[in-house]
Amino acid sequence: MISAEPVGVVAADTLDRATRDVLEAVRRWGCRRFVLVAAVESDSALIPAVGLGVRALAPRGIDVNGLSVRESEILRLVADGMDTREVATRLSYSERTVKKVLHDITSRFQLRNRTHAVAYAVREGLI
Secondary structure (H helix, E strand, C coil): CCCCCCEEEEEEEECCHHHHHHHHHHHHCCCCEEEEEEECCCHHHHHHHHHCCEEECCCCCCCCCCCCHHHHHHHHHHHCCCCHHHHHHHHCCCHHHHHHHHHHHHHHCCCCCHHHHHHHHHHCCCC
């Protein structure tokens, strides 16, 4: 599917308040998705940027849609109605790993639970 939605590219030395202000300003002008090129101290520092529409976070293992391959696989299986045990068995992960991945997704995107995560991923075209 080809999207006509504009994608912004923002390059900065760091992901500081000034960079977030630029992202917010460009977002107000109608651009909802961004590629960010910046030095980032930790994954948790990315949360505000993801909330503003940043989608390409390589080389942190996150695909251009904001999810890692493993996260996408798990969300797809949950969307197909599988419970934690079934997802773990299908992907040869422990149940604890599946729960941790789902927790990481809900935390990163500030979602309430796995159902909300699946709904968000489908609505945003992430899966």
